[in-house]
Amino acid sequence: MKILEVNDVVKIFKTKGGNVRALNGVSLDIDEGKTVGVVGESGSGKTTLGRLIVGLINPDTGSISFEQRSIGSKVNIRHPDIRGKIQLVFQEPSESLDPRIKVGDSICEPLRGLGIEKSSWNSKLKIVSEKVSLAEEQLSMYPSQLSAGQQQRAGIARALITDPKLIVLDEPTSALDPTARAEILSMLQDVQKEFGVSYIYISHDLSTVRYLTDETAVMYLGEIVEFGETSKIFSRPSHPYSTGLLSSILLPDPEIVMDESLELSGEIPSPINLPKGCFLESRCPISTKECSSHHPDLITSDDRLVRCFEVEKMKDIVQPSSKFEDFDKSFDDFMTKRYSSSVQAGNN
Amino acid sequence: MTDSISLSLNNLTVDYPGYKGSGTIAVKDVSFSIEKGKVLGLVGESGAGKTSIARAITRQLVEPGEITAGEIIFENKNIVSMSQKELRKYLGSQISLIVPNPKSELDPLLTIGRQLGDVVKTHLKLNNKEAREAVLKVLEAVQIPDHNSRYSAYPHELSGGMAQRVIIAMSLICNPKFVISDDATSGLDVTVQREIMKLMQNIIKEKDLSVLFITRDIGLAAHFCDHLGLLFRGQIVEIAPINSFFKNPIHPYSLALLSAFSHSVKWRKVYSTDPQKWSKEFFINGNVPDSMIEVEKGHLVRMIR
Ligand SMILES: Nc1ncnc2c1ncn2[C@@H]1O[C@H](COP(=O)(O)OP(=O)(O)OP(=O)(O)O)[C@@H](O)[C@H]1O
Ligand SMILES: Nc1ncnc2c1ncn2[C@@H]1O[C@H](COP(=O)(O)OP(=O)(O)O)[C@@H](O)[C@H]1O
Ligand code: SF4
Ligand SMILES: [Mg+2]
Numbered sequence A: 001m002k003i004l005e006v007n008d009v010v011k012i013f014k015t016k017g018g019n020v021r022a023l024n025g026v027s028l029d030i031d032e033g034k035t036v037g038v039v040g041e042s043g044s045g046k047t048t049l050g051r052l053i054v055g056l057i058n059p060d061t062g063s064i065s066f067e068q069r070s071i072g073s074k075v076n077i078r079h080p081d082i083r084g085k086i087q088l089v090f091q092e093p094s095e096s097l098d099p100r101i102k103v104g105d106s107i108c109e110p111l112r113g114l115g116i117e118k119s120s121w122n123s124k125l126k127i128v129s130e131k132v133s134l135a136e137e138q139l140s141m142y143p144s145q146l147s148a149g150q151q152q153r154a155g156i157a158r159a160l161i162t163d164p165k166l167i168v169l170d171e172p173t174s175a176l177d178p179t180a181r182a183e184i185l186s187m188l189q190d191v192q193k194e195f196g197v198s199y200i201y202i203s204h205d206l207s208t209v210r211y212l213t214d215e216t217a218v219m220y221l222g223e224i225v226e227f228g229e230t231s232k233i234f235s236r237p238s239h240p241y242s243t244g245l246l247s248s249i250l251l252p253d254p255e256i257v258m259d260e261s262l263e264l265s266g267e268i269p270s271p272i273n274l275p276k277g278c279f280l281e282s283r284c285p286i287s288t289k290e291c292s293s294h295h296p297d298l299i300t301s302d303d304r305l306v307r308c309f310e311v312e313k314m315k316d317i318v319q320p321s322s323k324f325e326d327f328d329k330s331f332d333d334f335m336t337k338r339y340s341s342s343v344q345a346g347n348n
Numbered sequence B: 001m002t003d004s005i006s007l008s009l010n011n012l013t014v015d016y017p018g019y020k021g022s023g024t025i026a027v028k029d030v031s032f033s034i035e036k037g038k039v040l041g042l043v044g045e046s047g048a049g050k051t052s053i054a055r056a057i058t059r060q061l062v063e064p065g066e067i068t069a070g071e072i073i074f075e076n077k078n079i080v081s082m083s084q085k086e087l088r089k090y091l092g093s094q095i096s097l098i099v100p101n102p103k104s105e106l107d108p109l110l111t112i113g114r115q116l117g118d119v120v121k122t123h124l125k126l127n128n129k130e131a132r133e134a135v136l137k138v139l140e141a142v143q144i145p146d147h148n149s150r151y152s153a154y155p156h157e158l159s160g161g162m163a164q165r166v167i168i169a170m171s172l173i174c175n176p177k178f179v180i181s182d183d184a185t186s187g188l189d190v191t192v193q194r195e196i197m198k199l200m201q202n203i204i205k206e207k208d209l210s211v212l213f214i215t216r217d218i219g220l221a222a223h224f225c226d227h228l229g230l231l232f233r234g235q236i237v238e239i240a241p242i243n244s245f246f247k248n249p250i251h252p253y254s255l256a257l258l259s260a261f262s263h264s265v266k267w268r269k270v271y272s273t274d275p276q277k278w279s280k281e282f283f284i285n286g287n288v289p290d291s292m293i294e295v296e297k298g299h300l301v302r303m304i305r
């Protein structure tokens, strides 16, 4: 069942420098219990989309509905039927925790707004803090006494305590060390298995998107340029921007070299003066004349949606690759050998 | 000491005395050498001591940090015992440091042309005209599009990637021989990071620079470095030529980091970053061993047999 439907939302920020077109018609659905990844460079509109979904800001046009109810001025995020069912976890763990309040109290804070009796707070706190592996003594500490990873666990516990159906995770691991990041991601997976919650996972860290998500939306300058099953996009990206992003992933093996054939050049243009044609035209390695004068639509191409005039050409250029699966497998083989030899040598 | 070595640390120890009651030994007995024209990657998690090493080399440790033992030999001179006057001659012109957060390093009130110009005027004693030429040349070298007009741009008019290029320009403008890059591309988008790394690679080759490349990203290090050192709580636990490391990583911390990067739940369970869970070769009587074992040529692991 669809839990969230985002329909053609547009968001423009009026600033001194001009109108910032942060989102230019974005549509997205998410099924119950699933995870959709939103990837793209900074400035592509990911955070704005997340903030719209949780109701922190309203779209200029377009609509969002949650469990088949449209969220807008009448039924907003604070409506009793919706409140607590959609939660947001921020990039900076400190953003969800008040430095002057003990961690456990911060985690419980969303319950206050739901009018839930105080007597049941403790048992809820116990469940969620166990889920995110926070120890009891950490709950009575202040945020500054926790590591960044522990703070982010607390931020996630705070989101979980209202029993949400959907959590928007806006770059939840980018402030964290690799091992803390890996732990948080597998914890998120466990939580999903147990509670059936849906995630929108916003990130520019592609290897984590591949690991965590079912479907991926690739964004560029406030638009979705490719949408499809994560495994399909990763094995054969169809949009030149997706190709550029994916080929920039650095796997921890010096022998897996980067593919330089479809490299993007330059930087993302200003969202104040959007190009007339395809937004990627200034950076695209295969652009044609048409691309500078016409703007491509998001169309269905085989198993996904793609916004590019040259989508057929891309199919010739980009052959399916099992680079990532191969890496996983060779890493596992390698570690298996490594482990058995160290056990033999008595090293483990 | 051979002529092929650019910089070496011998048993460097850095202390922040009296911090939080007891002192913090941030860097403990660290030794390594970097050959001329080569890149040594230094990988470790937050708090491992990476920045402390970088700032010890440039003698810019943040208060109350101090070098309590060891030598830093650069071109046969010990930086640790240099006078302030001698030191100034080296810093900026021979050794330079690239830091993350480019915007905080640039003065928001001055154009980038002026800021870069001031550097060469101070260190290379150039006049206004020569300085301007040097600045334009370096802006072009770091591939700032439209560099003639960017000369008079202010930092806030630049994107993060562009500002990072300016910082790289600033670190290169005096033609240093040795560059330290401390997490210089963290916070940049992958596509931008890729361009900046390519740029740095070309400049390193062209100018035969020696580099200490500090990062938390072992994937990035794998593709950019000739040697790799893993730093854990102020100590090197494994250091090796890049291929030797990736063919045969041995230390449990190395394996834990690789498992985390590979998102392997299975192997993360086996290899922990907690020393208590390491086998006794790597952690004995509550301590990591004081010495390292050479397992292959140039491949050292902190363990006992
Ligand atoms: N000014 C200071 N005063 C006291 N202790 C400090 C100071 N700067 C660093 N430390 C301590 O020294 C140790 C090493 O810190 P350092 O900044 O070198 O780590 P790092 O590896 O660069 O970490 P990161 O990846 O977070 O930049 C840490 O325990 C830190 O708390
Ligand atoms: N409150 C705001 N006022 C003005 N511009 C904004 C505001 N929030 C975001 N923007 C602009 O909208 C664009 C998209 O931003 P954002 O959603 O934060 O992207 P991302 O999260 O992908 O980095 C950017 O150009 C950003 O500068
Ligand atoms: S429409 Fe043209 S410019 Fe845009 S991505 Fe496709 S080929 Fe490139
Ligand atoms: Mg954002």
Ligand SMILES: [Mg+2]
Pocket: B050, B051, B052, B182, B183
């Ligand atoms: Mg640091």
